[in-house]
Amino acid sequence: MSKTTEQVRKSLARRYRAERRFRAYGIISIAIGLAALAILFTDIIGKGHSAFFEHYIKLDIAFDQQTLDIEDARDPDQLNYGNYDGAVREALKARFPEVTERLQVRELSALMSIGAGYELRDLLRENPEWLGTTQTLWLLADDDVDLFLKAGEKGRENSRMTAEQKSWTMELERAGDTERRFNASFFSRGDSREPELAGIWSAAVGSFFTMLVTLCLSFPIGVAAAIYLEEFAPRNRFTDFIEVNINNLAAVPSIIFGLLGLAIFINLFGVPRSVPVLGGLVLTLMTLPTIIITSRASIKTVPPSIREAAMGLGASRMQVVLHHVLPLALPGMLTGAIIGMAQALGETAPLLLIGMVAFIVDVPTGPLDASTVLPVQIYLWADSPEQSFVAMTSAAIMVLLAFLIAMNTLAVVLRKRLERRW
């Protein structure tokens, strides 16, 4: 065997090893990427799933006229100012008769959510005949109690409740007077300082109005711009300049759009802060490049033969575009719009700058009401010191991700369903 062949044979093994290594790097990289995705999702789900449930405590509430300070349960004024917390406190004292000291009583009443009082008021309004009777009711527990009941061995040790509170809670648990229920109010309430009372509904409605404004503005403008650039624009410096601008805007950091909204819309034009209209305007400018770029790509796929045929029958340029090209390109444009909307739905930074970080309890009723949006709500809760808000934040993230995944799936399905081969 010649020396060269020998050399080649030796090097061949080395080269094959290098080949396998190279391939392994690729597989490892993809595995890291997918693992990061998996960790992210399991972490969020692991932290957040418990927030979809909350604990209730069974109490015998005496609707005593004296304690409540109500004589007539049909008088709305008296109903509104009734001392419901007192009734809850009395019920707890009756449940744990050994507690008499003031400080201890206060610790004991901290077991219940402050929302329990409002719940009693609503119940009494519906059933005025309860006044003077004693009813067995399930009432919302405080978030610390809720966390304690949900936690395992270790979590219970770390709970910030006092030793007595823990023993009372455990007694309630042993007696079967605690119950885990689906947290429906999470989806129907606005923000609150009390984790057990807080919900995402007002943020979801705010997001809805913001998205509505964004869609109504960005889709028509984006499609019109794309039509102009693809079908009508002459090739000159001006259109080149527009193109460069669009491509640049697509890559400008989102926070810059917040600065723009702050300086131009709020300070110059006097648009009120924190309203969906303003958020929609800012997000429109942000999503416009995405929509224009995808719409142009979609117009490009319409074959020239269609245009030529229409022109040959005497249609004007505008008729060709509006009657033939646009309907054929619309599915692609819609996909682009959905993707742009999905981006806008998850956007936080520019909205922080235009004041959508306000603490909003009420559900907004229109695009001119002060409101917050889902991602900002997540940011606010993530900043909150209360331990329970970690689970709430994760739960809100799950809701947001569910919306995003639904939107993206819709985009993919639309593309698959409406895709045409020419």
Next chain:
Amino acid sequence: MQTGNLLLLLIVMVALAYYLGHQRSLALARPLGGIRHLHSLPFYYAMRAALWCALPALLILGAWLAFDDTIIRQTVMQGLPEALRPDSDGARGLLLSQIQNVASGSLSPESVDPAIAAAAERLNGLRTTSAMALTVVVIAVGLIGAAWGWVKIAPQLRARQQVESILRVIFMLCATVAILTTVGILMSVLFESIRFFQKVSPAEFLFGLQWSPQTALRVDQVASSGAFGAIPLFVGTLLISSIALLVAVPIGLMSAIYLAEYAPSRVRSVAKPMLEILAGVPTVVYGFFAALTVAPFIRSVGEAVGLSVASESALAAGLVMGVMIIPFVSSLSDDVITAVPQVMRDGSLGLGATRSETIRKVVFPAALPGIMGGILLAASRAIGETMIVVMAAGLAANLTANPLDAVTTVTVQIVTLLTGDQEFDSAKTLAAFALGLMLFLTTLCLNILALHIVKKYREQYE
């Protein structure tokens, strides 16, 4: 009338103008022997009338809404007695917000100077007058426009051409929104930055090593003069972005190579969209993940090996940001790698090179400019990223290269300077716009460079 109702009314008027225009064109065509004898289809006559009704009215409405508040505020300030008229910008803003609070009813008129109460009353009066005048003007203009469009309908009228040219102009205006946005961004950050640089010298801002923008409420307070040296912010931004790129570039690149060159099509069709989900996850989610899972994890690992790690470390933010930009690198690289012509690979393989050698020595060099463009775009993304660093990188402006320390970035400072209640002419808030200008210019340069490289490279094989 409220703007929303006014818009609804305008829509009704436009629909009516369309209907009447349609009817009139048909009526005109009937004696001539059908619509064949009209110059355009009835649709265009109707459309022309509708446009005449809508466009002038909308233009006036838009301009009015954009500027009436500014003008009203100006008038109210001018109407104040000489003694009350504020001399500085700050006092002016304070007075204005006081007047507005009284006007909206959140401040009782008895608790303030009678002149201010009067100003508030005038403000309310002017606003009511303005709203009424707007309603009258918009409706009048809409009616006149519709009537004009209706009267002018005639068989010889070239309605189609007119409507089409108006539509064309509207389309063009839509395309110029991109330019307007860019100009708007530049104007907003530039003007405020100039005001900032009148208070703080550009040299101090660009080269100063001390960043503590907390200006005091009163002049005589401790630390009443903030320090605006932005170097620690630039270093922090650079540190976090480099960590992110160190994570994203190798992983993204190798993923792209594997997916483009090795992976069976089934693996590719699953793995590629899965990786792209990473780009679609909202950044606030990454921020939460970084702050609550990654940062404590790094801290406990660091403590286990005896390192002191800040609870909000640059490393945590950088790592998570790196994961976020993996798809940017991989998608763009994937595009340019698949764009390399097959003949180049075939030539190399035919000479006996292994696939990895072909990739490293032929495909990769050919795709390099495009890949560089992708990396630059990813870098600009990393520099401009906000939420991850706001939630996981801390606020302390440390001048350090240690990734285990807490650092702060340009975007974090913009957010912290501008959220909260403050007037818009202190050096503190204006500094945010100066930082915004720096951020915009940096990312703009990176983007232009990247787009240029990608574009130039794409032309090579064509």
